[in-house]
Amino acid sequence: MKVDPEKSEGLPGIKYFISEKTDLFFLTLYNVHKFIIRFFKVAFSPPFEFKEIINQCYQVGYRSLGLISLTGFITGFVFTKQSRPSLSTFGASSWLPSLISIAIIRALAPLVTALIAAGKVGSNMGAELGSMKVTEQIDAMEVSATNPFKFLVSTRILATTLMLPVLVTYTGFVGMMGSYLNVHQNEQTSITAFFKSAFSTITFLDIFSSLLKSVVYGFTIGVAGCYQGYNAQNGTQGVGRAANMAVVLAMFMIFIEEMLIVQVINEFR
Amino acid sequence: MDINDVIISIKNLKKSFGTLSVLNGIDIEIEKGENIAVLGRSGSGKSVLIKIISGLLKPDSGTVKVLGREVDKISDAELQKLRLKIGFSFQSSALYDSMSVKQNLEFPLVRNLRNLSRKEVNAAIEEVLSDVGLSQTINQMPSELSGGQKKRIGIARTLILKPEIMLYDEPTSGLDPITSIEINKLIVQVREQYNTTAIIITHDLVCAKETADRVAMLLDGKFLMQGSFEEVFNTDNENVRTFYDYNFINAK
Numbered sequence: 375m376k377v378d379p380e381k382s383e384g385l386p387g388i389k390y391f392i393s394e395k396t397d398l399f400f401l402t403l404y405n406v407h408k409f410i411i412r413f414f415k416v417a418f419s420p421p422f423e424f425k426e427i428i429n430q431c432y433q434v435g436y437r438s439l440g441l442i443s444l445t446g447f448i449t450g451f452v453f454t455k456q457s458r459p460s461l462s463t464f465g466a467s468s469w470l471p472s473l474i475s476i477a478i479i480r481a482l483a484p485l486v487t488a489l490i491a492a493g494k495v496g497s498n499m500g501a502e503l504g505s506m507k508v509t510e511q512i513d514a515m516e517v518s519a520t521n522p523f524k525f526l527v528s529t530r531i532l533a534t535t536l537m538l539p540v541l542v543t544y545t546g547f548v549g550m551m552g553s554y555l556n557v558h559q560n561e562q563t564s565i566t567a568f569f570k571s572a573f574s575t576i577t578f579l580d581i582f583s584s585l586l587k588s589v590v591y592g593f594t595i596g597v598a599g600c601y602q603g604y605n606a607q608n609g610t611q612g613v614g615r616a617a618n619m620a621v622v623l624a625m626f627m628i629f630i631e632e633m634l635i636v637q638v639i640n641e642f643r
Numbered sequence: 644m645d646i647n648d649v650i651i652s653i654k655n656l657k658k659s660f661g662t663l664s665v666l667n668g669i670d671i672e673i674e675k676g677e678n679i680a681v682l683g684r685s686g687s688g689k690s691v692l693i694k695i696i697s698g699l700l701k702p703d704s705g706t707v708k709v710l711g712r713e714v715d716k717i718s719d720a721e722l723q724k725l726r727l728k729i730g731f732s733f734q735s736s737a738l739y740d741s742m743s744v745k746q747n748l749e750f751p752l753v754r755n756l757r758n759l760s761r762k763e764v765n766a767a768i769e770e771v772l773s774d775v776g777l778s779q780t781i782n783q784m785p786s787e788l789s790g791g792q793k794k795r796i797g798i799a800r801t802l803i804l805k806p807e808i809m810l811y812d813e814p815t816s817g818l819d820p821i822t823s824i825e826i827n828k829l830i831v832q833v834r835e836q837y838n839t840t841a842i843i844i845t846h847d848l849v850c851a852k853e854t855a856d857r858v859a860m861l862l863d864g865k866f867l868m869q870g871s872f873e874e875v876f877n878t879d880n881e882n883v884r885t886f887y888d889y890n891f892i893n894a895k
């Protein structure tokens with residue numbers, strides 16, 4: 375059988391610039407970009423949905439708090455425990471608190487929190503908006519002369535953007551407590567001495583970059599969850615897909631943003 | 644008939660999705676106060692038609708005028724204004740399932756009429772709830788309602804904005820005969836009380852007969868027949884006959 379190269383992939387007779395998957399990827403990026411512009415147009419023009427923003431902030435915090443408490447604490451504890459041998463080789467285990475605080479505040483807290491929030495909050499938004507979409511609830515808002523984008527999407531993106539810095543700060547704190555527990559068990563360091571040593575190497579730039587990252591990741595999680603949910607299709611199946619794609623898209627963008635932000639921040643060190 | 648009395652005017656409307664041609668030259672005029680039933684088999688584009696009328700979907704070609712405005716040409720702000728006058732009852736009811744009945748009803752109201760007092764909002768909610776006969780459900784969640792109750796609340800949610808036009812998407816589908824009769828009565832009551840012009844999409848010929856002045860049969864993307872119930876069903880066309888025979892199987 376002869377295979378026409380133009381027709382060999384995807385639907386018959388449809389031409390792609392590169393391939394079906396690649397085209398779809400760039401199309402998604404373009405649509406996400408349009409979605410973000412729409413957010414900025416809608417979110418900051420009155421009337422505001424204050425009540426719903428607060429409700430969504432609460433949801434974001436409530437959903438992720440348990441899991442980030444556990445993960446943050448264990449990350450701090452285990453990271454400290456596993457770093458000790460290599461530092462001890464150089465007789466430098468007294469550097470442990472400052473090493474750990476740099477690791478947690480610069481890198482681990484924002485990333486761990488963002489990944490957990492992407493999994494818990496992003497997927498939830500994808501599923502929630504997705505089911506509203508496929509059951510025509512979003513259409514119903516639209517035909518009743520209200521703005522579903524404003525009520526559903528803007529509030530959620532604002533909530534994740536506002537809440538992630540709070541959650542990251544909390545993860546950092548819990549992670550340090552986990553680390554302290556391990557240091558205290560082994561070196562009998564007091565809590566004041568531990569935190570003094572830990573914060574001696576932390577600079578304003580570290581805190582700033584961490585907060586910057588958390589704002590960016592929060593925004594990303596909200597955009598990914600809402601974008602996938604708001605554009606869900608094909609019934610129940612589409613809802614599952616939207617939840618799943620929300621997590622994939624959020625994590626993908628978070629890792630790329632992590633790379634970029636770290637590169638830029640290091641220019642200032 | 645004065646031109647101003649035509650509320651919905653559609654000329655040569657076409658709509659396809661990819662290679663699937665759904666509507667292929669729809670023409671219809673609906674006058675003020677008239678209730679018209681649109682019949683057609685599943686997938687014939689009935690929902691697409693009313694989604695175009697309410698601006699949820701854009702036509703490929705043709706003109707769609709609602710209250711003198713071309714829905715696909717006007718600005719977003721103008722479309723919003725027009726939508727205040729259009730009530731849309733969804734086939735799936737589309738109640739906001741995270742909100743109580745009360746919150747469902749006030750959702751469009753408080754966002755469109757911003758200077759209403761709490762008291763006025765509550766009064767409006769109670770009024771529409773009693774219109775649809777479901778005052779007792781005010782604090783219930785949609786998941787606690789039966790199919791017929793959901794349909795009624797969906798209708799109440801559109802009535803709260805006092806629409807001039809009602810679009811009902813299969814109002815009786817999935818309901819038992821007794822509940823269907825109640826919904827038919829509600830549609831007639833809404834028409835009398837609110838003076839609505841309406842399009843009622845249905846497979847249910849009892850519903851069409853009870854609620855509409857005129858029926859239009861959608862087939863292959865066009866209105867095959869239009870006229871009174873008797874005119875349309877007094878025909879030899881096989882598709883139309885099948886519709887009739889299936890609905891009135893005992894009347895044969």
Ligand SMILES: Nc1ncnc2c1ncn2[C@@H]1O[C@H](COP(=O)(O)OP(=O)(O)O)[C@@H](O)[C@H]1O
Nearest residue numbers: 660663665683684685686687688689690691692
């Ligand atoms: N948004 C859409 N995208 C693609 N196809 C659609 C869309 N909406 C409807 N269709 C297709 O149009 C046809 C008519 O749909 P619809 O108007 O819902 O039928 P019905 O007459 O049963 O209400 C169906 O084949 C459906 O798959």
Ligand SMILES: [Mg+2]
Nearest residue numbers: 689690734812
């Ligand atoms: Mg339909």
